[in-house]
Amino acid sequence: MGYGKLLKIDPLVVEWNYTTEYRHSYAEDSPFFMELGRGRLLGSRCKSCGFKYGTYRKYCMYCGSETEDMDLPLQGKVHSFTTCYYSGETFRGDVPYTLVLVEFPGIDSLFMSRLFMNHGEKPKIGMDVVAQFKKFQTFTVNDVYFVPA
Amino acid sequence: MIAGGMTHFKKINFNDDFRLNVKHSLDYALKDSGMKIGDIEGSVSAYFSDHLQGQLIAGAMSNDFIGLAGKPSKRIEGGGATGGLAFQTAYEEIASGTMDTCLAYGFENMSHVGTWRGNDIIALGSDASFDYPLGGFYTAYYALMATRHMYEFGTTEKQMAMVSVKNHGNAMYNPYAQAPMDITVDDVLKSPVVSSPIKMLDICLMSDGAACAILASEEVAKSYSGKPVLIKSIGSSSDTMRLADRPFGTVPLLPNENPEMYRNLKYPGVHSFRAGRLAAKMAYRKAGISNPQKEIDFAELYDAYTSAEIQAYEDMGFCQYGQGGKFIEDGRSMLDGDIPVNMEGGLQASGHAIGATGIMQAVYAFWQLQGTVHKHLGSNRLQVKNPHMGIIHSHAGTGAYEAVTVMEAV
Ligand SMILES: [Zn+2]
Numbered sequence: 001m002g003y004g005k006l007l008k009i010d011p012l013v014v015e016w017n018y019t020t021e022y023r024h025s026y027a028e029d030s031p032f033f034m035e036l037g038r039g040r041l042l043g044s045r046c047k048s049c050g051f052k053y054g055t056y057r058k059y060c061m062y063c064g065s066e067t068e069d070m071d072l073p074l075q076g077k078v079h080s081f082t083t084c085y086y087s088g089e090t091f092r093g094d095v096p097y098t099l100v101l102v103e104f105p106g107i108d109s110l111f112m113s114r115l116f117m118n119h120g121e122k123p124k125i126g127m128d129v130v131a132q133f134k135k136f137q138t139f140t141v142n143d144v145y146f147v148p149a
Numbered sequence: 150m151i152a153g154g155m156t157h158f159k160k161i162n163f164n165d166d167f168r169l170n171v172k173h174s175l176d177y178a179l180k181d182s183g184m185k186i187g188d189i190e191g192s193v194s195a196y197f198s199d200h201l202q203g204q205l206i207a208g209a210m211s212n213d214f215i216g217l218a219g220k221p222s223k224r225i226e227g228g229g230a231t232g233g234l235a236f237q238t239a240y241e242e243i244a245s246g247t248m249d250t251c252l253a254y255g256f257e258n259m260s261h262v263g264t265w266r267g268n269d270i271i272a273l274g275s276d277a278s279f280d281y282p283l284g285g286f287y288t289a290y291y292a293l294m295a296t297r298h299m300y301e302f303g304t305t306e307k308q309m310a311m312v313s314v315k316n317h318g319n320a321m322y323n324p325y326a327q328a329p330m331d332i333t334v335d336d337v338l339k340s341p342v343v344s345s346p347i348k349m350l351d352i353c354l355m356s357d358g359a360a361c362a363i364l365a366s367e368e369v370a371k372s373y374s375g376k377p378v379l380i381k382s383i384g385s386s387s388d389t390m391r392l393a394d395r396p397f398g399t400v401p402l403l404p405n406e407n408p409e410m411y412r413n414l415k416y417p418g419v420h421s422f423r424a425g426r427l428a429a430k431m432a433y434r435k436a437g438i439s440n441p442q443k444e445i446d447f448a449e450l451y452d453a454y455t456s457a458e459i460q461a462y463e464d465m466g467f468c469q470y471g472q473g474g475k476f477i478e479d480g481r482s483m484l485d486g487d488i489p490v491n492m493e494g495g496l497q498a499s500g501h502a503i504g505a506t507g508i509m510q511a512v513y514a515f516w517q518l519q520g521t522v523h524k525h526l527g528s529n530r531l532q533v534k535n536p537h538m539g540i541i542h543s544h545a546g547t548g549a550y551e552a553v554t555v556m557e558a559v
Contacts, residue, residue: 011163018203029278055279055393080300080419082292084344088269088285099289101297101393101419110393110419112293114283125300140282 031069032056036143039133043072043107054104054111072111074131075149076104081115081123098123100146114145121148150556151370151377152182153512155360158327158500161260162357167196167207168214170359171254175215178363182375189363190248191221195235195255196504197228200270202258211254221248228274228545229453230385231255232360232507233552236541237383239364240554249369253511255504256359267355274546276391288352288454290392290547292344295456297420299346301471304459306346308474310337312455313350313497315483320494322530327354327500337455351455356500360508362515378518381538381555384432386424388417390549395419401426403466404439410469422457422548425464429553432540433466436555441466445488445555446536447517449510451543452495458482461542462490465553484531492517492531507552510541518558 004014026033032042044053048065060067079101087095100115100123115123116132128149137143154177156162156170165173179186194208204210208224225235232255239253259267272285280290298304314334320326332350340349370377389395397415401423402408417423429441438444448465452458459473467488468476476482482490493499493513496506516525517539522532533539537558544551 008163013163024277026278033278053394055391057394061389061394080293080297082289082296082344082347083342084284084286084289084292085341086268086286086288086343087265088272088281089263089265090269091284091286092265094284097284099283099293101293109396112280112283112391112393125296141279142282 028058029056033139033143036133037137041072041074041131041144042069044068045070052107054102054107054109072107073104076102076129078115078123078125078127078129079103079110080125083123100129102129102146114142116145116147150362150380150511150515151365151373151375152178152184152363153361153515154178154181155325155505155509155512156358157325158354158356158358158502160327160354160356167202167256167258167359168211170256170357171211171361172215174359174361175252175254178361182363182373184363184373186216188250189217189220189252190250191242192217192252192254193235193239193242194222194224195231195253195508196224196257197226197231198257198270198503200273201261201267203261211256217252227550229451229503230507230543230545230550230552231504232509233541233543233554234385234507234550236362236508236511237385237552237554239362240380240383243364243366250363250365252361252363253508254359254361255506255508257502257504258357259355259502260357264355279393280391286344288344288347291454291457292347293392294419294460294547295346295454297418298456298460301420302474304474306338307334308459308478309346309351309455310334311477312452312458313337315477316452316491316495316497319484319492319531320498322528323493323499323526325526326494326498327356328498329494330498347454347456353453353496353501356502358500358502358505360505360512362508362511376519376521377559378515379557379559381557382432382435384428384430384435384553385551386427386431387550388422388424388548390546392419392547395423400470401430403430403433403441405442405466406469414470421470422460422464422544422551424548424551425461425542425544425553428551429465429542432553432555438555442468442488445538445540447489447492447533447539449514449539449541450490450495452491452497453501455497458490458495465540465542489533492533493526507541507543510543511554511556514539514541514556518556
């Protein structure tokens with residue numbers, strides 16, 4: 001919060017800038033983000049019921065047991081997709097971009113990611129895609145993305 | 150429920166702050182019911198985002214503004230279901246015997262940030278580690294669901310567009326609506342693609358506005374002159390925040406369904422809203438509804454996107470899973486259909502001031518069941534003929550919380 005810049009009168013409207021440093025901890029999910037830098041895409045396997053998660057989580061949502069890290073296959077199929085021509089302000093410079101939900105063989109749930117394609121290529125459900133990793137880590141989920149296999 | 154009111158939802162309303170919006174909606178409801186503010190024993194406030202409000206504990210500020218300081222009150226937040234859940238909480242205050250009268254009010258000011266920033270803020274309602282950094286965009290998540298719904302069931306963009314035409318067209322007769330429009334399917338299909346397959350005219354509005362509902366025990370309700378409407382039952386449920394975590398299981402069946410219908414359907418995946426189905430199932434069970442297609446006369450469904458309205462037809466059991474596209478195509482949710490949906494324009498055209506939305510739905514349903522649409526909207530054009538039972542439905546996130554409430558004319 002800060003001091004207002006006069007925007008209009010009657011009614012009186014001021015505009016202030018509203019930003020903050022925010023310390024976002026990945027906490028128990030840290031291994032997932034760290035390992036992206038080593039070219040590993042981690043999922044989770046429940047030690048008790050065996051459910052295999054395509055998106056990393058430390059505890060099983062079905063039985064509450066602790067999970068163990070497992071390497072996901074790097075190749076999967078598009079389960080669903082969308083191409084965005086608008087976005088949130090933060091990602092305005094990225095449009096258009098394509099998001100996919102990826103299904104992996106033998107894994108019980110999905111993973112959401114960006115899909116990059118050559119100009120003219122179109123995403124399709126069932127399309128084979130393969131994980132790629134950013135060279136320089138941003139320490140976000142964008143450190144992994146997919147391309148057509 | 151004995152009274153309701155709302156403000157005209159607007160894109161930008163700098164003249165009235167959230168407190169005054171609440172007051173405007175409340176003054177209407179008080180006048181309509183012949184009540185005074187002193188007759189209200191407590192309140193439940195509903196607003197979604199502290200970021201959009203730029204004010205924490207905004208409920209308390211509304212309370213003192215309208216004259217409820219000194220009375221019990223709490224805030225309910227549940228994403229897009231905020232208003233729907235707050236309405237249910239007010240019901241619980243009465244049903245538990247805690248209060249004899251309770252005010253549920255909701256508001257949101259969505260215009261105080263730009264649309265792109267607003268998208269950012271709303272997308273903080275998705276997993277901040279795994280989902281938000283991919284684009285910060287809720288429309289994308291609904292689009293992923295719509296794409297899969299089209300793949301599973303053959304739903305078309307044209308069917309989605311029909312929902313938009315219906316809701317914008319209905320709003321032409323609703324003076325409270327933000328965006329009444331006389332448009333065609335072609336207009337919708339030709340509007341800019343926002344997140345494929347979802348286009349500009351498939352998407353709800355960002356609104357400034359407020360709505361309120363006054364609930365009372367049966368005994369107290371009888372002492373006021375108006376025509377009360379029974380809140381027959383409430384149902385709610387939840388699902389994983391991340392779409393990626395949704396299971397591939399079996400459909401929770403309604404009494405009029407059987408497992409044979411869905412032998413090969415992996416459920417919910419990302420094509421359907423399990424929480425919506427479970428909320429409906431709970432509300433129907435408590436209301437003694439065994440066949441929603443026959444027993445429900447109209448619905449206010451959460452049409453944040455046209456695809457979501459089609460999905461909701463199925464989740465609510467108005468048709469089988471997979472038949473939602475055909476449901477609109479056959480005109481069944483039109484004003485003159487067998488289950489009219491969003492007669493006043495829904496979120497698409499009436500508006501979506503998030504915290505107010507679920508309560509706005511309750512007010513519309515209340516007027517429909519009272520048979521007083523002419524009185525409140527200026528004409529009988531949107532009045533469903535002699536409705537006996539209606540439902541209101543809203544969701545948070547991509548169905549992370551959902552609320553379904555059954556209301557009945559008495
Ligand atoms: Zn487990």
